[in-house]
Every structure is written in C-alpha cells, then in structure tokens.
Amino acid sequence: MGNRKMCLLIISSLVFLLSGCWDQVNIEDRGFVVGISLDLLEKKGDDNYTLKKMEQIVVPAGLGGSMQGGGQQKAFTNITASGESIFEISRKFAAKTSKTPFYEHLKVIVVSEEIAKTPQLFESIMDVYIRNNEMRRSVKVVVSKDEAKNVLGVEPEAESLPAVYIDSVMEINSKTLDIFDPVEMGEIHQLLLTKSSYVIPRVIPEDNRVKNKGAAVIHGHTSKMVGVLTGNETVGLNLITKSNTGGYIKFEIEDRLMIYEVENTKSSIKIDVKDKDNITINIKIDAEGSIAEMFGSETLLKPERFKEIEKNVSKQIEKHARRTIEKAQQELNADIFEFDEKLKQRHYDKWQKIKDDWDQGENLFANCTINVSANAIVRGTGAVDKTKDTGNE
CATH class of the missing domain: 3.30.300.210 (Nutrient germinant receptor protein C, domain 3)
Structure with a gap:
C-alpha cells in the first residue's frame, strides 16, 4: 500500500515537469526588432506631441540570400506608424505585421534633434524603453542631425542590416579622439536619475553611410539638447x-x-x-x-x-x-x-x-x-x- 502511494506521488510530481511555458511564442512568429528611429511630427501643445516611429525588423529569408523574382530579398523591413504616445504607436504596429515585436536583439535607437531639443520629451521616451523588460541595457542611443528615419534607412553595400551596421560604426569609431564613445541605455538611465549633463554621439546619413557629426549635449536638469560639440x-x-x-x-x-x-x-x-x-x-x-x-x-x-x-x-x-x-x-x-x-x-x-x-x-x-x-x-x-x-x- 505504501509503495502504491509513493508511485502515485512521483507520477503526480512529474506532471509539473511536462508542463510548457505559458507565454511561449514560436520563433517563426517573432518579429526581431534590431533598430528603432523616432521623429517629432507635430507639437500640439504643452506635453502633447505627435511622434513617428520606425522599427527595423529582420527578414530571416533575406539573411540566407534567398532569391525572389530574380533579385535578392532584403534582410529587413522597415515599418512606420505615428501617434501621440509610444504605447499607442506600438498598438498600431500590431495591425501592420503578423509578427510579435521582440526587442531583446535591439541594437540602436536613433532619436531626431527635434525630439532631443524638446524639454522633457527625450527623457519621457527613454523612460518608456528603460521600463521595457525586453530591452537590454546595452542598446546604443544616438541623435540624428536630420530625420532619424533617414539614418535607419541607409543601405550600406557591405551590410545586410542597417541597424547592425550603425552599431558597428559606433564601436569602431569610438577608438578616435574626435568621436565620443557610444552611449548605452543603462548609462542614460543612471544619468536621468542623477540629473547630470551628458553628451550623446550625433550622426548624419550620407551616401548610404552613417557619418559621425560631433556630439549632442543634453542638459541634466532641463533634459533637453542645448547644443553641439564639433569634432x-x-x-x-x-x-x-x-x-x-x-x-x-x-x-x-x-x-x-x-x-x-x-x-x-x-x-x-x-x-x-x-x-x-x-x-x-x-x-x-x-x-x-x-x-x-x-x-x-x-x-x-x-x-x-x-x-x-x-x-x-x-x-x-x-x-x-x-x-x-x-x-x-x-x-x-x-x-x-x-x-x-x-x-x-x-x-x-x-x-x-x-x-x-x-x-x-x-x-x-x-x-x-x-x-x-x-x-x-x-x-x-x-x-x-x-x-x-x-x-x-
């Protein structure tokens, strides 16, 4: 009788090992986001803006070099939506793609100067991504002299993913004195808490390449861009x-x-x-x-x-x-x-x-x-x- 109870207990315990993850998503259904750009479309009043966001999502078939219609398929697709908040824009993305956005492979966030120069707006946007539990603290943040979507829209010949190319450019160029080191999300989080002033690398798209253009200076207390450092x-x-x-x-x-x-x-x-x-x-x-x-x-x-x-x-x-x-x-x-x-x-x-x-x-x-x-x-x-x-x- 005791052996039967012991067997029943062991079998009951094994049930927990057989259960799957309740929030599991198949890899085929994930939209791997590697880059994000953010632009300011309109300022409607105090703390009321219309933003435009673009996400760069990996197309696995393009990474494999598959051919469609005689041409090579791109390794990425850029999806754009606009709204008054990042949360609202994210909901609009859901209607434009069948993939669930996945941010753990995000490399870079490009923010326009217009956003950076607007008091508290840059801080508010960064706060959204800092709170995201999928967001890695090593994501690089750069400021674009022109529209941010143009930076993420470059298509360098030697790279299949523009966001990965931008990430590599920032790492390599940081070895020179006239370019500031890449700034990561974790660093920005700390700086926002301490209210310290800081600089962020500034870039510009040129001939399907990304060039460093000095550094944007963010004042700690006003949380806005107050100027630019030259090389x-x-x-x-x-x-x-x-x-x-x-x-x-x-x-x-x-x-x-x-x-x-x-x-x-x-x-x-x-x-x-x-x-x-x-x-x-x-x-x-x-x-x-x-x-x-x-x-x-x-x-x-x-x-x-x-x-x-x-x-x-x-x-x-x-x-x-x-x-x-x-x-x-x-x-x-x-x-x-x-x-x-x-x-x-x-x-x-x-x-x-x-x-x-x-x-x-x-x-x-x-x-x-x-x-x-x-x-x-x-x-x-x-x-x-x-x-x-x-x-x-």
Missing part, C-alpha cells in the same frame, strides 16, 4: 574625461605639419571648494604617443627637437581642452566633464549645499576657474627619423 571640441572632452588608446593630434613646427599618434592619455582632476563662489578646478593631462607623419627633412633624433615636439603637442592638447571648457561654461552652461560626480564623491557635504546651483540656478559651474596643463611624451618616431632626405635613415 575638435569632442577631442577636448575626450582628453579630459577618457583614458584613450587611439586617435591623433595635429600640430606644426616652423609651418611644417606633424601628426602625433596617441597611444594613451590619462587625466587627473583636483577641485578646491573652500570658496563656493570661486571654485578652482585643476586638470592635468598626460599623453604618450609617437610621430606618425611629418613633412620636411630635418632629423627627429636631436634631443632639442624632441623637446620642441613634446612642447608643441602639449600646447595643442591644452588648446583642445580649453576650447571645450570655454564652450561648456559660456555657451552650453552644462557640466559635461563629470565634475559634479567628483564633487559628490570627494566633497559630499559641500556638494549637498551647492548641488542645486551647480549648472543651474546660480550656475556655479560657469563661474569656476578651470586650469589645464598637459605633458606629452614622444615614445618613438617610426621606422625612419626623416620623411624627405637624400639617403640617411
């Missing part, structure tokens, strides 16, 4: 805030162009907060690199020439950094250098007293004294020490 200004920002392993610095000696290839940079920042009305920030930038290119026939192996090169590179680095600082303080009124985070970490009590007047209110950031010094070291001159000579190498 040279982005160099200054990267030199101050990042440890770089790529890029180059152009400089001249006696009207001769030289290229300093950056191998590594490191910055140290010290902040004096004794007087809140005269906060002083000292930035020191150390750089290591080599001479990648030069014009002229003079040897580089002379000690005095080495010192002159290092001095000129250091001056150029300081020039880039000061240009960016000047724009951030005088034009943008936005702390894009993460000084606020350093104040919070190192001078917490003082930060609690001034945080509401840092880059808003009294705008203490704009009135800070910021000093920059650089020290560049040349580690090598390449295979030869002359580019034009009569035979000596």
Whole structure:
C-alpha cells in the first residue's frame, strides 16, 4: 500500500515537469526588432506631441540570400506608424505585421534633434524603453542631425542590416579622439536619475553611410539638447574625461605639419571648494604617443627637437581642452566633464549645499576657474627619423 502511494506521488510530481511555458511564442512568429528611429511630427501643445516611429525588423529569408523574382530579398523591413504616445504607436504596429515585436536583439535607437531639443520629451521616451523588460541595457542611443528615419534607412553595400551596421560604426569609431564613445541605455538611465549633463554621439546619413557629426549635449536638469560639440571640441572632452588608446593630434613646427599618434592619455582632476563662489578646478593631462607623419627633412633624433615636439603637442592638447571648457561654461552652461560626480564623491557635504546651483540656478559651474596643463611624451618616431632626405635613415 505504501509503495502504491509513493508511485502515485512521483507520477503526480512529474506532471509539473511536462508542463510548457505559458507565454511561449514560436520563433517563426517573432518579429526581431534590431533598430528603432523616432521623429517629432507635430507639437500640439504643452506635453502633447505627435511622434513617428520606425522599427527595423529582420527578414530571416533575406539573411540566407534567398532569391525572389530574380533579385535578392532584403534582410529587413522597415515599418512606420505615428501617434501621440509610444504605447499607442506600438498598438498600431500590431495591425501592420503578423509578427510579435521582440526587442531583446535591439541594437540602436536613433532619436531626431527635434525630439532631443524638446524639454522633457527625450527623457519621457527613454523612460518608456528603460521600463521595457525586453530591452537590454546595452542598446546604443544616438541623435540624428536630420530625420532619424533617414539614418535607419541607409543601405550600406557591405551590410545586410542597417541597424547592425550603425552599431558597428559606433564601436569602431569610438577608438578616435574626435568621436565620443557610444552611449548605452543603462548609462542614460543612471544619468536621468542623477540629473547630470551628458553628451550623446550625433550622426548624419550620407551616401548610404552613417557619418559621425560631433556630439549632442543634453542638459541634466532641463533634459533637453542645448547644443553641439564639433569634432575638435569632442577631442577636448575626450582628453579630459577618457583614458584613450587611439586617435591623433595635429600640430606644426616652423609651418611644417606633424601628426602625433596617441597611444594613451590619462587625466587627473583636483577641485578646491573652500570658496563656493570661486571654485578652482585643476586638470592635468598626460599623453604618450609617437610621430606618425611629418613633412620636411630635418632629423627627429636631436634631443632639442624632441623637446620642441613634446612642447608643441602639449600646447595643442591644452588648446583642445580649453576650447571645450570655454564652450561648456559660456555657451552650453552644462557640466559635461563629470565634475559634479567628483564633487559628490570627494566633497559630499559641500556638494549637498551647492548641488542645486551647480549648472543651474546660480550656475556655479560657469563661474569656476578651470586650469589645464598637459605633458606629452614622444615614445618613438617610426621606422625612419626623416620623411624627405637624400639617403640617411
């Protein structure tokens, strides 16, 4: 009798192992979304807008290179809908495709400048996607100079999926000094919570390619785009805030162009907060690199020439950094250098007293004294020490 009860108990337990997932969706029924673009169609009033959204969905048959009607089928399809909210637009997508949207493979979200410049709108849209439990925190976000749908609509010859191409371009180009690192959804979430100002890579479509066009500056408290950093200004920002392993610095000696290839940079920042009305920030930038290119026939192996090169590179680095600082303080009124985070970490009590007047209110950031010094070291001159000579190498 006991054995029969034991067998019945085991059989009953096995029933739970045989049950399937209640929310299972067959892979054939999923619409794998790899890219999203968002444009502002109309502003109807305060906090009332009409948005246009495009989703790029993978067509598996196109990835396999199948042929239909003598031509190769595209590996993607772009579906567009408009509405007053992201939720409303998502419902309209359901009527345009038989596939259930699936966002776990999403690579990039492209947002137009019009949306980024509208107070609170960019923040509200990002909040929708941050809440989505299918959305990965590694999704990249970029701002488009033109309509966002045009960026997602490029069709590069070497890539079958435009969104994947954009994702790759952002990763590769981030190795240079004049392009800002890709910004991911998880980073934006943190920045929205802290109300810190930040920058997002800015792109533009050109000849079925995507080109970087500086960086969009988002003010933390107004949550809107307040300006743009050019390529040279982005160099200054990267030199101050990042440890770089790529890029180059152009400089001249006696009207001769030289290229300093950056191998590594490191910055140290010290902040004096004794007087809140005269906060002083000292930035020191150390750089290591080599001479990648030069014009002229003079040897580089002379000690005095080495010192002159290092001095000129250091001056150029300081020039880039000061240009960016000047724009951030005088034009943008936005702390894009993460000084606020350093104040919070190192001078917490003082930060609690001034945080509401840092880059808003009294705008203490704009009135800070910021000093920059650089020290560049040349580690090598390449295979030869002359580019034009009569035979000596």
